[in-house]
Amino acid sequence: MALKDRLAREIALTGPMTVADYVTRCLHDPTDGYYATRPALGEGGDFITAPLISQMFGELIGLWAVETWQRLGAPERFRLVEVGPGDGTLMDDALRAARVAPGFLEACDLILIEPSGPLREVQARRLAQADVSPRWVRSLGQIDTDAPVILIANEVLDCLPARQFVRTEGGWAERRVGVTDGGDLTFGLVGITGGFERPGFEVEPGQVIEASEQQAAFGRDLAAMLAEASGAALLIDYGRDRPGVGDTLQALRRHAKVDVLATPGEADVTQWADFPAVLEAAVRAGADVTGCVGQGDFLRRLGIEARAERLRTGRPEAAPVIGRQLARLTGPDQMGALFKAAAIFSPRSLSVPGFET
Template identity: 35%
Template sequence: MVPASPVARPLRHVARALFPCVWRGKYFSSGNEPAESNRVTPMFRHLMYKIKSTGPITVAEYMKEVLTNPDKGYYVHHDMLGEKGDFITSPEISQIFGELVGIWFISEWMSSGKSSAFQLVELGPGRGTLTGDILRVFSQLGSVLKTCDISVHLVEVSQKLSEFQALTLTDKKIPLERDAESLVYMKGVTKSGIPVSWYRDLKDVPKGYSFYLANEFFDVLPIHKFQKTPHGWREVLIDIDPQVSDKLRFVLAPGATPAEAFIQCGETRDHIEVCPEAGVIIQELSQRIALTGGAALIADYGHDGTKTDTFRGFCSHKLHDVLIAPGTADLTADVDFSYLRRMTQGKAASLGPIQQQTFLKNMGIDVRLKVLLDKADEPSVRQQLLHGYNMLMNPKKMGERFNFFALLPHQRLQVGSHQMGTCQSKPSASSPVAGFGELTWQ
């Protein structure tokens, strides 16, 4: 390639996979769309000023600015969920999804000794629908949990979404406590009488026996992209197109960048995406689980270290060019579960990833669907249940593209001492883990 400037080279020929989905299943842009399709948004102007001042920026910095900038960020100011938003997640598709996740946590609580208390911690709770479905299961199985002291802790950077979560979860008769300067910026009580607190960072959540949940959380964390060239790895950056002043484009860094330290030795792919922030969070979760017990369940689009370009945008339930009208669309990339497994550094055992259709079938989704269908009197309700089931289980929809991944204490899996240092462990026959094997009650 011929250098385009002293700082970067254009990236024009990178293999891309297009997924014609109707949920958040996205598109990695070439950046070569006509300039007239662009919209000069406030975020675009902010990024133009930034790039002109400091030079091309990493994809990670681009994602962080576009999604979480306090003044102009997509997640900070947009209601992006549901039919009127930009994408829809599994809890909004079917109540069964959240119910089975709730059963998973109860199963793990029972299998690990029925502690007297636990925290339910959700990262990026959306509208609160998933936590709400889980709490409903907790209430329905109140006789099982009657001696357990439960609290809910939500990690949410978006003030707007936290308000939606409060509407979904809390008792309107009990006023919310608010303190913008505190690490716990909001407190309340759920409709079932459980205390709930909001935080901006996982590190602020109290340490203790906890069950952690992350549904479509890791796929929006900032990624660094790298392309293999005859001169070695080069990071993909984002720059202003010199031919069109109001357009962004991808370029290659002319030399090594600090983020190359995250590339695994012996990597065989020619294009990779790495998410250091995901690694930091996994390390935090692994350390907490190793010290205080509990488990983490992660559900997301992803792969086990096999895919290359997955950076995509999504707006109004349609695929969207990632470089067009920044700040108006969701940006995301598939989760590399092999990277998450490595980042546990052996402190916690990991299970998965396994495909969503396998996990939900193991959790008894067919039985639960039959129960709900038998109770449904209205044809429209039955149709909605069947549609939701199809969306969750169909291999061409979410069944194979969505994966489940879990972190647990090594002792939970009864791993032998010679295996304690490994990054991935499999459950022994005497201690099956629900979802990753067929659900069994002990």
């Protein structure tokens, strides 16, 4: 039975499903979930991420990790962690760039957090010849805190779903997924009688707000780990850097937006990262945080323009392509502004590269 039919039957028996629960099932249902069965990255897949646009992205993240390691005192042993490594391209590029730092690779315990079986297989093939052999775990809780941690999470928060709430003329309601008499999935509103934390900003009737318990928990768990182990976590994602309204739920298939409810499990489903909620949760859990920086500014601070110029010099025939890649990663009308970077770190004395003011 298709996931859509199973969800419709479940909803008919138990009642409307929260948007967050629906997205989780679309992505991680063990039988038919998108990441469990058919993740498709790259130009020929459903979506593309920054590491697949240009080697420059992963190289600069690798140099960011090296600089962070040096600012931590170049410990003889540390854990380099990537959450949601995609097809392994980012880490492959990062490890290659890190060869410039004597001692970094020798001190590195490489850990990849990946719940998707198909993607673990792709990552293993990509990193088979890497300078450091990775090991895989399924959650942050499986990482020991007896050594400093340097963690990278590129486009992870947008995979952690949010519930949606709507201000109506009669009060607040939650947007949920229900089922029609004909068996199709549909959105509807369920009134809220209690247990809802109203936002601290103005919301007009008809407007939607999103609240992600999973994103906040991720920030909290990162902070707890770093407060104990020391280190820094770099978060890069598309999303908001201040509280606000908006329905950001979308499904992507072959790089085009599709109906979120039409074919659950067959498309990538995402929502914006809520950086304010994640960083607030981290502070409450005992770590320090940076502010948000646009991806374009962050990459420029790390030296992407100089790196692009070196690549152009070495490969003049590829100069136009390199220029387009640079523009896509940093342009304010492309990924440069919508995508944000922020860091969670400990101890307070640590200065995180790319966020100095």
